[in-house]
Amino acid sequence: MQGSKIALWMGLALLSHGAAAQAPPASQPMRMTVSQAEQIAIRNNPDISVAKLAAMASHEVWRETRAALLPSAYSNLTAVDTNAGDRISAGALNNPVIYDRAAYGAMAAQLITDFGRTKNTVAGARFQAQAQDQTSIATANQIKLAVDREFYSVLGAAAVLAVARQTVASRQLLADQVSALAQNKLKSSLDVAFASTNLDEAQLLLLDSENQYNTTLADLAEILGYPAPQDFELIDDVQAISPPPPEVEPLVSLALAQRPEVKAAELQFEASRKLQAAAWEQRLPSVRALAAVGQAPVRDDHISSWYGAAGVNVEIPLFTGFRISAQTHEAQLQTEAGNERLTGLRNAISRDVRAGWLAANTAFRRLKVTAGLVEQTKLGLDLAQTRYQLGLGSIVEVSQAQLQETGAEIANAKARYDYLVAQAIIRFETGSI
Numbered sequence: 001m002q003g004s005k006i007a008l009w010m011g012l013a014l015l016s017h018g019a020a021a022q023a024p025p026a027s028q029p030m031r032m033t034v035s036q037a038e039q040i041a042i043r044n045n046p047d048i049s050v051a052k053l054a055a056m057a058s059h060e061v062w063r064e065t066r067a068a069l070l071p072s073a074y075s076n077l078t079a080v081d082t083n084a085g086d087r088i089s090a091g092a093l094n095n096p097v098i099y100d101r102a103a104y105g106a107m108a109a110q111l112i113t114d115f116g117r118t119k120n121t122v123a124g125a126r127f128q129a130q131a132q133d134q135t136s137i138a139t140a141n142q143i144k145l146a147v148d149r150e151f152y153s154v155l156g157a158a159a160v161l162a163v164a165r166q167t168v169a170s171r172q173l174l175a176d177q178v179s180a181l182a183q184n185k186l187k188s189s190l191d192v193a194f195a196s197t198n199l200d201e202a203q204l205l206l207l208d209s210e211n212q213y214n215t216t217l218a219d220l221a222e223i224l225g226y227p228a229p230q231d232f233e234l235i236d237d238v239q240a241i242s243p244p245p246p247e248v249e250p251l252v253s254l255a256l257a258q259r260p261e262v263k264a265a266e267l268q269f270e271a272s273r274k275l276q277a278a279a280w281e282q283r284l285p286s287v288r289a290l291a292a293v294g295q296a297p298v299r300d301d302h303i304s305s306w307y308g309a310a311g312v313n314v315e316i317p318l319f320t321g322f323r324i325s326a327q328t329h330e331a332q333l334q335t336e337a338g339n340e341r342l343t344g345l346r347n348a349i350s351r352d353v354r355a356g357w358l359a360a361n362t363a364f365r366r367l368k369v370t371a372g373l374v375e376q377t378k379l380g381l382d383l384a385q386t387r388y389q390l391g392l393g394s395i396v397e398v399s400q401a402q403l404q405e406t407g408a409e410i411a412n413a414k415a416r417y418d419y420l421v422a423q424a425i426i427r428f429e430t431g432s433i
Contacts, residue, residue: 029231034151037224037234038144044225051139058132065125068118073108076294099303105294112289112312117281120274127271134264141260143223144433148424150220152417155236157213159413164209167202167406174385174402175199178395187395194395198402205406240420241367244360248353251430255353256346258431265345269338276331282324285316353429360422367419370412377405 032040042048079102087096111118175195181187221229245251256262293308317324384401387393427433 029233031233031235033235033237034148037151037220038147041143041147041224042140045143045223046225048136048140048143051136055129055132055136058129062122062125062129066122069111069122071108071110073106075104075106077104078102079298099300100298101296101300101303102298103294103296103307105292105307107290107292109291110289112287114286115281115284117278117284117286120278120281124271124274124278127267127274131264131267131271134260134267137260138264141428141431141433145424145428146223147220148433149421150216150223151234152420152424153216154213154220155234156414156417157209157216159417160410161206161209161213163406163409163413164202164206167402167409168199168206171195171199171202171402174398191395194399198399202406240423241416242423244357244364244423244426248357251357251426252350252353254432255349255430259349259429260431261345262342262349265338265342269335269342272331272335272338276328276335279324279328279331282320282327283317285314288313288315349429353426356422356425356429360419360426363415363419363422366411366415370408370415373408374405374412377401377408381405 080098080100082098082100086098088094088098089096175192175198178187178191178195182189182192217229217232220232224230289310289312291308291310293306295306296303297305299305381398381401381404384393384398388395388398424433
């Protein structure tokens with residue numbers, strides 16, 4: 001159904017098998033365009049919250065990793081009660097003498113250099129956090145596309161429902177006319193049976209249309225983040241129909257430049273490269289500055305009342321059970337896999353854009369074809385009914401014309417919204433939604 005607006009009321013009882021049900025008290029519906037529906041979904045849909053929370057958590061991982069570059073300080077409180085003259089004789093290389101003591105103090109450490117290992121690890125975490133941001137944007141775009149699909153599905157279902165109701169009304173009128181003529185011996189009982197059969201088929205179509213309409217309403221409410229159906233007034237934009245882009249190659253270039261999935265994959269690849277470098281740099285020494293200071297109120301006479309020390313520790317890995325070489329090789333393989341994933345994603349996006357463009361062109365051409373089909377089938381139905389009324393045609397001819405006209409009306413009702421969905425898919429595929 002074309003027009004500037006199609007009022008869709010959720011919660012109203014629909015007609016069932018021609019019997020009018022009592023409608024519930026009307027409530028003020030929420031007027032909503034497709035862009036407003038997208039914004040509601042962005043606010044309410046839990047998948048959006050999940051993606052945003054995952055992105056925030058990824059940024060916290062980056063902060064955790066960056067902490068290795070900053071100074072660390074700890075306070076300590078220690079009390080020891082010993083047997084006089086005890087010494088530690090086993091367990092480690094240590095100072096074996098033990099004294100009774102109670103002391104408090106602080107220790108601090110600062111990484112001087114590990115020749116880039118920590119910096120590359122931090123850079124990898126930062127790229128991963130940025131990739132998660134892009135994934136969050138991609139999730140929002142997917143939700144918007146889902147909203148557009150359901151929004152236009154509801155409008156399409158409402159258009160088909162209107163066709164079904166009109167079909168029932170017109171076939172009911174014909175059935176009544178044929179019954180009246182049969183009562184006056186002007187038509188046969190076979191004509192009445194054909195007309196009744198056509199009416200029953202129309203009522204079945206109406207039942208299926210009502211079910212599809214209610215199903216799409218429930219789907220729309222779910223994607224908008226509502227736990228139960230709501231009252232909506234969906235507003236159809238009559239200016240939304242425009243021809244598809246004439247060329248597909250600019251769309252492919254735009255998609256590869258804008259799609260958040262591509263940006264996320266590129267950032268993941270950069271993160272893998274940084275982590276690969278950090279894994280190799282584990283072979284290099286690390287240099288740290290250390291400091292400690294404190295007070296010992298309870299102590300042995302051999303211990304000073306305060307202590308303080310500072311120093312530098314250089315750690316040189318000699319043998320780690322081949323752990324470093326294995327981690328380096330793992331990081332290299334992960335980097336190569338990330339590069340292949342990026343290539344595959346670009347190829348898939350290029351394919352999807354081309355497929356979406358072809359589908360949009362086909363759907364756009366269907367608009368004119370279905371409109372012409374409606375005109376022709378209406379004309380055919382008028383001629384068939386006129387011939388039947390004049391006694392020149394049969395009820396079978398009228399039945400066939402009715403079926404063709406109904407099919408054309410349904411195809412025309414769907415064609416507009418199929419094209420609007422195709423336009424939304426192109427916007428999504430190019431990252432412009």
